Structure formats: structure tokens, C-alpha cells
Amino acid sequence: xxxxxxxxxxxxxxxxxxxxxxxxxxxxxxxxxxxxxxxxxxxxxxxxxxxxxxxxxxxxxxxxxxxxxxxxxxxxxxxxxxxxxxxxxxxxxxxxxxxxxxxxxxxxxxxxxxxxxxxxxxxxxxxxxxxxxxxxxxxxxxxxxxxxxxxxxxxxxxxxxxxxxxxxxxxxxxxxxxxxxxxxxxxxxxxxxxxxxxxxxxxxxxxxxxxxxxxxxxxxxxxxxxxxxxxxxxxxxxxxxxxxxxxxxxxxxxxxxxxxxxx
Amino acid sequence: xxxxxxxxxxxxxxxxxxxxxxxxxxxxxxxxxxxxxxxxxxxxxxxxxxxxxxxxxxxxxxxxxxxxxxxxxxxxxxxxxxxxxxxxxxxxxxxxxxxxxxxxxxxxxxxxxxxxxxxxxxxxxxxxxxxxxxxxxxxxxxxxxxxxxxxxxxxxxxxxxxxxxxxxxxxxxxxxxxxxxxxxxxxxxxxxxxxxxxxxxxxxxxxxxxxxxxxxxxxxxxxxxxxxxxxxxxxxxxxxxxxxxxxxxxxxxxxxxxxxxxx
Numbered sequence: 001x002x003x004x005x006x007x008x009x010x011x012x013x014x015x016x017x018x019x020x021x022x023x024x025x026x027x028x029x030x031x032x033x034x035x036x037x038x039x040x041x042x043x044x045x046x047x048x049x050x051x052x053x054x055x056x057x058x059x060x061x062x063x064x065x066x067x068x069x070x071x072x073x074x075x076x077x078x079x080x081x082x083x084x085x086x087x088x089x090x091x092x093x094x095x096x097x098x099x100x101x102x103x104x105x106x107x108x109x110x111x112x113x114x115x116x117x118x119x120x121x122x123x124x125x126x127x128x129x130x131x132x133x134x135x136x137x138x139x140x141x142x143x144x145x146x147x148x149x150x151x152x153x154x155x156x157x158x159x160x161x162x163x164x165x166x167x168x169x170x171x172x173x174x175x176x177x178x179x180x181x182x183x184x185x186x187x188x189x190x191x192x193x194x195x196x197x198x199x200x201x202x203x204x205x206x207x208x209x210x211x212x213x214x215x216x217x218x219x220x221x222x223x224x225x226x227x228x229x230x231x232x233x234x235x236x237x238x239x240x241x242x243x244x245x246x247x248x249x250x251x252x253x254x255x256x257x258x259x260x261x262x263x
Numbered sequence: 264x265x266x267x268x269x270x271x272x273x274x275x276x277x278x279x280x281x282x283x284x285x286x287x288x289x290x291x292x293x294x295x296x297x298x299x300x301x302x303x304x305x306x307x308x309x310x311x312x313x314x315x316x317x318x319x320x321x322x323x324x325x326x327x328x329x330x331x332x333x334x335x336x337x338x339x340x341x342x343x344x345x346x347x348x349x350x351x352x353x354x355x356x357x358x359x360x361x362x363x364x365x366x367x368x369x370x371x372x373x374x375x376x377x378x379x380x381x382x383x384x385x386x387x388x389x390x391x392x393x394x395x396x397x398x399x400x401x402x403x404x405x406x407x408x409x410x411x412x413x414x415x416x417x418x419x420x421x422x423x424x425x426x427x428x429x430x431x432x433x434x435x436x437x438x439x440x441x442x443x444x445x446x447x448x449x450x451x452x453x454x455x456x457x458x459x460x461x462x463x464x465x466x467x468x469x470x471x472x473x474x475x476x477x478x479x480x481x482x483x484x485x486x487x488x489x490x491x492x493x494x495x496x497x498x499x500x501x502x503x504x505x506x507x508x509x510x511x512x513x514x515x516x517x518x519x520x521x522x523x524x525x526x
Contacts, residue, residue: 176439235510
């Protein structure tokens with residue numbers, strides 16, 4: 001579990017445009033010409049394509065060094081060469097794919113442990129898009145697309161907790177996912193629901209995040225609700241929750257669950 | 264504009280099951296064996312089918328008398344026979360179809376005026392499903408399905424205002440319409456956004472409504488927001504709005520915008 005004062009997390013809702021805002025910011029945070037970026041496509045069944053795609057994008061944006069770290073087994077995630085690659089990195093980027101490919105391959109491995117330490121110590125910037133974003137949450141949303149707000153509208157599992165206390169969903173507006181985010185925060189209102197649109201990201205630092213990109217971040221705070229009822233069967237009730245739809249220029253403080261505007 | 268103390272409005276999100284909860288309640292409110300129900304399928308290009316469908320449903324639920332009032336021109340909506348049919352009715356039911364077929368055919372006609380009076384005086388129960396529900400709002404949502412919360416994500420127009428101060432959307436969870444409801448209430452936060460799921464309804468009386476049926480009613484109160492910014496282009500910001508997801512058993516008071524539970 002990271003989220004120490006020094007951690008810098010860039011969490012992207014998927015389908016970010018190449019060569020512009022969000023990825024440009026990532027390269028800048030990574031150090032620009034001094035960047036050593038490691039791309040991990042462990043979420044994907046076709047990692048080669050994504051590795052090449054992002055390497056081209058980051059190089060085009062002026063990143064000094066970009067390399068792929070191919071992890072296909074849990075054994076790979078314990079190799080000294082993998083750990084050495086991370087030690088040299090100024091930034092790590094997780095691509096999209098399937099979020100539990102990431103947790104299954106990396107959860108509890110030496111690569112996972114080292115990443116937690118490097119992120120918490122502020123020694124690298126951790127970024128991820130789509131599945132690579134979801135896995136950063138305390139709780140990740142795995143699936144569920146049934147209409148309505150019910151216990152069966154969402155499936156969740158423990159994320160790698162780089163950003164604890166947050167329940168992240170992605171491709172949010174594009175796939176109409178409010179139902180499942182509401183379902184999840186009704187069951188777990190101690191976590192803040194954060195739905196990130198495509199080509200949109202949050203940059204989380206020091207207990208707050210700011211919004212970047214072309215879409216919005218929808219924050220659902222069911223902790224504010226005065227009544228929540230979750231029947232085993234049938235629709236969930238949530239009365240008095242708060243919702244924020246925040247585009248670029250807005251910030252959100254996770255501890256006091258309050259929005260703000262970037263300076 | 265109705266919504267006087269005596270008005271009773273049953274506003275259904277579409278696709279209500281025949282022969283059960285919502286329609287049974289409607290027949291009961293209409294007077295059961297003493298009911299005189301008038302079905303108006305003006306929203307539909309195929310009114311005959313819907314008239315027969317609902318006549319069978321209401322009769323099956325024990326309604327005394329059911330008749331269709333076929334209105335295909337504005338002239339029809341001024342005929343003495345149409346007005347006489349409404350004068351005798353204990354309830355009127357508007358079917359689904361296209362909401363602006365209803366306003367185009369009836370808006371400002373003698374049928375519209377008489378309905379407003381009869382509803383306000385509590386002399387009949389007015390019900391509508393889907394398009395027949397949308398037209399009851401102060402502002403009706405006409406369309407818009409673009410992802411994201413933007414000025415172009417929603418098209419609105421004035422409803423017939425049987426329930427003023429409310430912005431109704433229907434087929435809500437099933438068609439993932441929160442984006443467009445949020446877009447609308449960001450622009451018009453003086454109106455309360457009410458998204459009604461399929462097979463779900465609100466029964467509005469005396470400034471409050473109660474939820475009926477198998478789904479939920481999502482209430483978005485952007486009046487509570489401390490910051491709203493609506494750019495001509497790009498994503499809308501809404502900070503600090505309230506959201507309620509209310510299944511059967513819950514009520515909502517429109518004036519003070521507060522939820523409650525049915526006694």
C-alpha cells in the first residue's frame with residue numbers, strides 16, 4: 001500500500017490520445033529527456049503491440065529512454081533483471097487489458113513489493129490506463145453491466161492499493177457506468193467512487209487529485225448518504241449521496257472528500 | 264400548469280409490466296370497478312395497437328370502463344366529443360411514443376386546457392409512460408445520447424407542466440442516461456432531475472412523490488451544487504450536487520428537495 005506523501009500516480013480512464021495532453025504530462029513528470037520509462041503490458045494478451053505503441057508515443061513526446069518490461073509469468077516478476085529495470089526507472093506505465101491479469105501476475109511478487117516502495121518513496125511516477133488504472137485502486141471494479149443499482153450490477157476485487165480508499169472505474173461516460181459505481185459505493189461507502197472518462201486522467205499526489213484531459217471525472221461520495229439499504233435482491237437505495245462531475249482544472253481532496261479548483 | 268393540491272400524477276419510466284404493480288395501482292386510483300379510463304395514444308404513430316393493449320390490461324385489472332380517445336390532428340383536440348370524454352373520465356393514460364407528437368398535437372388546445380383544470384382540481388388521475396411521462400415535466404428531455412456531460416449531450420423543450428419544476432427522463436438505468444440528466448440539470452439547476460427506470464413510476468401528489476415498481480428513481484439535485492460551469496464547448500463541471508437512488512418505499516419532497524420513506 002503506497003499513497004505516501006511522495007507518491008505520484010497518473011490514473012487514466014482509457015483511450016487517451018497519443019502524443020498530447022495526458023501522455024505529454026506523463027513524459028514531463030517522468031523527466032522528459034532524462035526520463036527512463038518502463039512500459040508493462042501485463043494486462044494484455046497481446047503485449048507486443050501495446051509496448052510498441054506506447055514506446056513510439058513516449059519517444060515522440062521527447063522521453064529519453066523507453067523500454068518494455070515483459071512479464072508473462074509470476075516467475076518473471078521475481079527476476080533480478082525485472083527488479084533492476086524498475087530501480088532505474090523514473091516512471092512506469094501499465095497499459096490496458098484485463099485488470100486481473102495484472103493482479104494475478106504481479107500481486108505479492110517482488111516486482112509488486114518493489115513498485116510499492118518506489119512509488120511510496122516518490123522515486124518513480126506510476127501511470128496506468130484502463131485496466132492499468134483500475135488495479136491502482138483499493139478496490140477495483142471487475143465487471144458488471146446489468147442495468148439498475150443492485151448487488152449483482154457490479155463485481156469487485158481488491159486492487160493493488162497504490163491509491164487506497166478509492167474505487168476506480170474507467171471508460172466511464174462512454175460505457176454508461178454510473179449504475180455499477182453507485183452499486184459499489186452503496187456497499188462500500190467508506191471508499192470514494194471515482195469514474196474516469198476516456199482521454200481523461202487523475203494525477204494523485206499528497207492526498208488529493210487533479211483532473212487532466214478532455215473529459216470528466218465523476219466522484220460519487222456515498223459516505224455523505226444519510227440512508228443506504230442494500231437488499232440481497234432488488235434495487236439498492238441511496239439517499240443523500242454527493243456527486244461531482246469534474247473536468248480539467250478541478251481537484252478533489254480524498255480525506256475530507258471536498259472538491260476544489262487547481263491554483 | 265397543474266400541480267395544485269388535488270393533482271394526482273402517475274409518471275412511469277416505460278416498459279411497465281402489464282397486469283401488475285404500477286398499472287394495478289393506476290386502476291385502483293382510477294376507481295377500480297367505478298373507473299372511467301381514457302387512453303390517449305397520441306404519442307404513437309401506431310395508436311391502435313397501444314389502445315388495444317392498454318384497454319386489455321386495464322380491463323384485466325378490473326377497471327369498470329376503458330375507452331380510447333384517438334387524437335390525430337389539433338382539430339380533434341378541440342372537438343366537443345373529446346372534451347366530453349375527458350369530463351366523464353376518472354383517469355387518463357398517455358402511452359409512449361414520441362413526446363413531441365403529444366405537445367404538437369395537444370399543446371394549447373381545448374383538450375390541453377381542460378386536462379390541466381381536471382388534474383389541478385383532482386377530478387381525474389393523470390398517468391403516462393415513457394413519452395407520456397416526459398411530457399408531464401416542466402422541461403422534457405427530447406434526446407441526446409453523446410457520452411459525457413456537455414451542453415450538446417441533451418436536447419430539452421418545454422413540457423406540458425403538469426409537474427412543474429421537474430425535469431423527467433425515462434428508461435433511465437436501462438439506457439444509461441445519467442449523462443444527459445446531469446447535463447440538463449447543470450444548465451437548469453432550478454429544476455430537479457428525475458430519472459425513472461423501466462417498470463418504475465412516481466406517484467406525485469401534494470408536492471411530493473413516492474416511488475413504485477421494480478426499479479429505482481434517480482434524483483439529481485444540482486441546486487445543492489456550490490459550483491457549476493457550463494462552457495459552450497467541452498465538459499460541464501458540477502461540484503457538490505446531491506444524488507438519490509430511490510426504490511419503492513421512498514418518497515421525495517419537491518419543494519425542500521428532501522427524501523423520505525413512505526409511512
